[in-house]
Amino acid sequence: MSAEAPEEGFKRVERSAEHGFTLIETLVALAVFAIAALALLRLEGATVATAARLQERQIGQLVARGVGYAALTDPQPPVPGSEAGEAENGGRSWRWTRTVSRMAGGSALRIDVAVTDADGRSAGALALVRGAGR
Numbered sequence: 001m002s003a004e005a006p007e008e009g010f011k012r013v014e015r016s017a018e019h020g021f022t023l024i025e026t027l028v029a030l031a032v033f034a035i036a037a038l039a040l041l042r043l044e045g046a047t048v049a050t051a052a053r054l055q056e057r058q059i060g061q062l063v064a065r066g067v068g069y070a071a072l073t074d075p076q077p078p079v080p081g082s083e084a085g086e087a088e089n090g091g092r093s094w095r096w097t098r099t100v101s102r103m104a105g106g107s108a109l110r111i112d113v114a115v116t117d118a119d120g121r122s123a124g125a126l127a128l129v130r131g132a133g134r
Helices: 023-073
Strands: 081-089 092-102 108-116 122-131
Touching (some): 023 081, 023 092, 023 122
Antiparallel strands (some): 081 092
């Protein structure tokens, strides 16, 4: 075996665009990635806000059902008119308004319940019908 000089054993390799990305291509790819990442972050923020609003509406609807069913199950039918109050549910305070009106014919009562959160935003609503009793 003959000893070869190091220069004879290696070939010179020329770099071209086929061997990697140029700086411009890398910067464009990073810009595209950054735009996509920002869009995903905004989507996540909107999803979290929507989930929080849905949870708020769900608890508000539970409060409305509680107020409405209390009027349905009371032995004495409610008197026509409006009544307001507050209820605690889910560790928060909710304002409710119950409006009772006679339906056509006078043999039934319509009970409308509206619930708002502490900021006054609508959080739930319910309409029920109960016999007016005599």
